[in-house]
Amino acid sequence: MSALDVDGLRALRRDLHAHPELAFAEHRTAGIVAAQLHDLDIEVSSGIGGTGVVGVIRGNSPGPTVALRADMDALPITEEIARDHKSTIEGVMHACGHDGHCAMLVGAAQILSADRDFAGTVVLVFQPAEEGAAGAPAMIDDGVLDRFGIEEIYGIHNIPGIPAGDFAVRPGTQLASFDDLDIVLTAPGGHAMAPHLTGDVIVAGSALVTALQTIVARRLDPRVPAVVSITQFNAGSTNNVIPPRAHLRGTARCLDAHSRDEIERLVTEICTSVAAAHGVEVDLTYERRYPCTVNDPECAARAARVAAQVVGDGRVDPDCDGILAAEDFAFFLQQIPGAYAFIGNGPVTEQSGPVHNPAYDFND
Ligand SMILES: [Zn+2]
Ligand SMILES: [Zn+2]
Structure with missing residues (x-):
């Protein structure tokens, strides 16, 4: 037995x-x-x-x-x-x-x-x-x-x-490194009629999200898999105020240590550049989490x-x-x-989704 x-x-x-x-x-x-x-x-x-x-x-x-x-x-x-x-x-x-x-x-x-x-x-x-x-x-x-x-x-x-x-x-x-991006943009903020006096963390933040996409698309070796995803963008509370603060979060992942160093360097560089271009403060916290497996x-x-x-x-x-x-x-x-x-784990079905999905189940 x-x-x-x-x-x-x-x-x-x-x-x-x-x-x-x-x-x-x-x-x-x-x-x-x-x-x-x-x-x-x-x-x-x-x-x-x-x-x-x-x-x-x-x-x-x-x-x-x-x-x-x-x-x-x-x-x-x-x-x-x-x-x-x-x-x-x-x-x-x-x-x-x-x-x-x-x-x-x-x-x-x-x-x-x-x-x-x-x-x-x-x-x-x-x-x-x-x-x-x-x-x-x-x-x-x-x-x-x-x-x-x-x-x-x-x-x-x-x-x-x-x-x-x-x-x-x-x-x-076999598996990627993963790092956390936490970015806070600040400016005086104020009435929506006078953006020249307020700075604009929403326009600057939007430019930042777009610019960060150029890291994988244009700056890293395209033969190495990598991703930079901004997954949260929180700012503002009404329609006639340019807010003083925007908060962005995201993740960076890749399959080699050199690209990981490059991503951190480029994220930092882009944050500094966008801050200068838009006249806002950009405060980046780049936290290295798990290395490549x-x-x-x-x-x-x-x-x-x-x-x-x-x-x-x-x-x-x-x-x-x-x-x-x-x-x-x-x-x-x-x-x-x-x-x-x-x-x-077998095929993905309605009864058994991908991992981290509310329909997932382990296949006994
Ligand atoms: Zn797991
Ligand atoms: Zn998991």
């Missing part, structure tokens, strides 16, 4: 889905995961990097220490589709499939802990706060790599649109080989395109070699 309890894992995944928890608040999730590992006679450490949980499975012979990582947090999204395991928490939803990632890693724990017939040590890393709150560096800062002697690390994320159960990985950059080539090749052993060569793409999503798994890969792979 297989050690893998498929029915139990499906039930676990749906229970986590029904009880989602936001970044660094994954107390129930962490407790359930720790209890399941404990039941498998796995050494468990909790409270690492906040709500992180680590399990250690020692194989029957010596060898390397390799970590497998799952993320645990949900998103501030209201689930739209009626289903038995629909979120019971208003405004919180597992819309990125981290419920599934947790169940997958518990499944790996069931198999690996059954006869422990392998060389080396497997460290199971259940990480908090992947969604923008940087749980991976929180665990690293809490010593997870040194404390458990982790030499290599692997992670998997589901991707809707790839056939269910197919794998995709690549040597090198860069797979070690040997580890990526190994991941592809192992995936092919499970599902067959024809269902593994060992050299897929990188995408402009970002992942704090990148911080692990800055410290030690490893690889991050995609697993297909």
